[in-house]
Amino acid sequence: MKLFITQLGRIVALVFLAGLASALLVRFSPGSLVDERELDPRMSQQTLAALRAKRAGENSLRSGFVQYLRGAVRGDLGESTSRNAPIADLLTQNAPATLRRLAIGLVGAWIGGLGMAILVARFRRSRIMESTTSVAAGVLLSLPAAILAYFCLTAGVAVEVVLILVLVPRVFRFTRNLLVQAYGSSHVDMARARGISETRILFGHVCRDAAPQLVALIAASLSMAVGAIIPIEAICDAAGLGRLAWQAAMSRDLPLLVNLTMLIALATTAAMAIAELTLLGRGESNS
Amino acid sequence: MKPARLVAIVFLTFVGISALVPRLWTPDSYETQLREAPDAPPSARFPLGTDALGRDRMARLLYGTRVSLTLAPAAALLSCIVAALVGGLAGLAGGWTERIVLAGLDLFMSLPWLFLLLTVRATLPLNVSALASLSITFALLGLLSWPASARVVRAAIHGLRDSDFMLQARASGVTPWRLIWRQLIPNVMPVLLAQFWIAVPVFILAEATLGMLGLGVSEPLPSWGSLLRELEGGNLRSQPWMAAPAVLLAAVVGCFQLILPREDYSI
Numbered sequence: 001m002k003l004f005i006t007q008l009g010r011i012v013a014l015v016f017l018a019g020l021a022s023a024l025l026v027r028f029s030p031g032s033l034v035d036e037r038e039l040d041p042r043m044s045q046q047t048l049a050a051l052r053a054k055r056a057g058e059n060s061l062r063s064g065f066v067q068y069l070r071g072a073v074r075g076d077l078g079e080s081t082s083r084n085a086p087i088a089d090l091l092t093q094n095a096p097a098t099l100r101r102l103a104i105g106l107v108g109a110w111i112g113g114l115g116m117a118i119l120v121a122r123f124r125r126s127r128i129m130e131s132t133t134s135v136a137a138g139v140l141l142s143l144p145a146a147i148l149a150y151f152c153l154t155a156g157v158a159v160e161v162v163l164i165l166v167l168v169p170r171v172f173r174f175t176r177n178l179l180v181q182a183y184g185s186s187h188v189d190m191a192r193a194r195g196i197s198e199t200r201i202l203f204g205h206v207c208r209d210a211a212p213q214l215v216a217l218i219a220a221s222l223s224m225a226v227g228a229i230i231p232i233e234a235i236c237d238a239a240g241l242g243r244l245a246w247q248a249a250m251s252r253d254l255p256l257l258v259n260l261t262m263l264i265a266l267a268t269t270a271a272m273a274i275a276e277l278t279l280l281g282r283g284e285s286n287s
Numbered sequence: 288m289k290p291a292r293l294v295a296i297v298f299l300t301f302v303g304i305s306a307l308v309p310r311l312w313t314p315d316s317y318e319t320q321l322r323e324a325p326d327a328p329p330s331a332r333f334p335l336g337t338d339a340l341g342r343d344r345m346a347r348l349l350y351g352t353r354v355s356l357t358l359a360p361a362a363a364l365l366s367c368i369v370a371a372l373v374g375g376l377a378g379l380a381g382g383w384t385e386r387i388v389l390a391g392l393d394l395f396m397s398l399p400w401l402f403l404l405l406t407v408r409a410t411l412p413l414n415v416s417a418l419a420s421l422s423i424t425f426a427l428l429g430l431l432s433w434p435a436s437a438r439v440v441r442a443a444i445h446g447l448r449d450s451d452f453m454l455q456a457r458a459s460g461v462t463p464w465r466l467i468w469r470q471l472i473p474n475v476m477p478v479l480l481a482q483f484w485i486a487v488p489v490f491i492l493a494e495a496t497l498g499m500l501g502l503g504v505s506e507p508l509p510s511w512g513s514l515l516r517e518l519e520g521g522n523l524r525s526q527p528w529m530a531a532p533a534v535l536l537a538a539v540v541g542c543f544q545l546i547l548p549r550e551d552y553s554i
Contacts, residue, residue: 018394147536228401250502
């Protein structure tokens with residue numbers, strides 16, 4: 001319970017700090033105190049004064065950020081400047097598609113990457129398998145996600161497949177190294193000498209040895225997937241949080257970017273915390 | 288040395304020389320506009336054809352290679368310097384300083400790097416001169432990517448701080464500065480070098496992604512990112528030569544992967 005509360009506190013602190021850091025960034029970004037609407041000659045002095053007062057309130061770190069946090073607690077995340085729409089609505093509209101893509105991408109990447117890693121680790125003396133998978137992973141790692149997205153878009157391939165192609169080589173490289181290391185340990189040799197089947201060795205010894213790092217890697221792969229989904233959705237013009245983040249960046253929609261920063265920080269830190277808690281729980285149950 | 292590694296080094300040297308002396312391959316500059324030949328197909332005069340503005344694609348590719356291959360190492364160097372300073376401070380000081388630095392690193396690493404780049408780039412002006420956009424892009428790459436390296440440096444220094452030779456040096460009255468200069472830095476240098484070489488291909492790929500998203504180096508200066516952006520307006524089936532920047536990028540990053548120790552190339 002204490003560990004759970006510590007992790008929860010860590011998540012809240014990190015998300016708060018991420019929000020504060022992005023609010024600071026926005027406040028001190030060039031042009032943050034300028035509103036193009038002020039150049040409109042049709043604006044009356046009263047409207048201009050109201051605009052300036054509103055902007056001053058938003059840009060004030062103390063009142064602006066506190067006001068934002070109060071609103072966030074009530075579900076009001078402010079308004080997007082580029083889309084003139086409530087940010088909460090934009091997030092709820094775009095999140096499901098991205099979450100579905102992330103889920104499919106991560107599951108696909110783990111099945112593909114771990115599956116290949118198991119084969120390579122199991123038959124590690126097969127040079128053909130080692131070199132074929134290494135070359136394939138190397139080629140995929142040498143291309144940015146945006147290029148892969150463009151090629152797949154040209155070929156009419158689904159967005160989820162692009163995400164899988166981006167993640168598979170990374171998952172494969174990490175897991176292959178872990179499994180090869182685990183296969184090389186002396187207790188695996190001993191188990192094999194005692195005639196234990198390869199399937200039992202794989203699940204009972206190798207995967208068990210590598211489990212802590214694999215759990216940590218699952219959390220890390222979420223962060224990789226969130227990073228990769230931005231260029232993929234932007235290039236494929238697929239509606240989702242990634243495309244929203246890109247459009248917010250292109251139109252300098254800073255309130256939307258602050259919210260996305262906090263949302264992404266929440267997702268990644270929560271994943272890391274769950275991984276840590278799982279590892280700690282496993283450690284306690286083993287002892 | 289393995290033959291694949293040797294081939295990679297030769298290829299990178301060849302690409303590097305071609306990028307440094309583009310006149311070996313083309314007489315034109317990256318901005319020379321030949322108005323009579325827009326969208327020209329490949330020919331002896333223009334091996335990769337011309338773009339919609341009549342600029343030699345080969346010249347733009349070579350100058351773009353020069354930009355990407357010069358500035359990615361520069362950004363990697365900047366990142367390593369910051370990582371050495373921050374990681375070194377945390378590793379040497381220990382206690383609360385170390386904890387605060389680690390919390391800061393956690394904060395940085397709680398956000399995916401590309402998203403962080405995108406957000407920070409968006410807060411800076413987008414309509415700037417080509418040179419300014421170039422400086423901003425690579426400075427951001429260097430200044431936002433040090434946390435992972437800083438963690439590695441901190442761990443290395445932490446290990447060295449309590450080692451026998453450091454204890455002996457301290458016991459024989461060596462001053463702290465001399466200790467850092469003569470004992471710590473030479474021992475941490477291989478770690479920093481490995482971080483540098485890992486960062487170079489990562490930065491090349493990051494610049495390409497930023498360029499494709501329209502947040503990289505702006506026109507008329509070419510870089511791999513801005514050249515790859517042209518793919519969006521073209522048709523690869525009818526103009527396959529437009530894929531040349533992507534092929535060169537993949538080949539160069541692939542060669543870096545072959546040169547680097549395999550265990551170290553982990554993004």
